[in-house]
């Protein structure tokens with residue numbers, strides 16, 4: 544029998560799912576795929592910052608984003624968005640009531 548995943552495991556799996564659904568045949572996000580992700584899933588960020596963000600996230604400078612680089616971005620988003628996330632959790636809790 545499969546055990547139930549914890550909330551944190553579900554969150555990591557969801558993040559992994561986003562990466563998987565957008566990766567190219569080489570298993571990475573191209574720059575275009577990354578810019579599309581910023582536009583479609585990161586609306587809280589200034590959309591003019593996409594190029595700058597890509598330069599920053601592409602640590603090994605191979606022109607694409609591998610999962611490790613993507614995971615670092617998500618961790619940075621989480622740690623720099625405490626207030627936004629706190630308010631999102633409150634909204635989710637209020638919807639449950």
Ligand SMILES: [Ca+2]
Nearest residue numbers: 601603605607
């Ligand atoms: Ca890279």
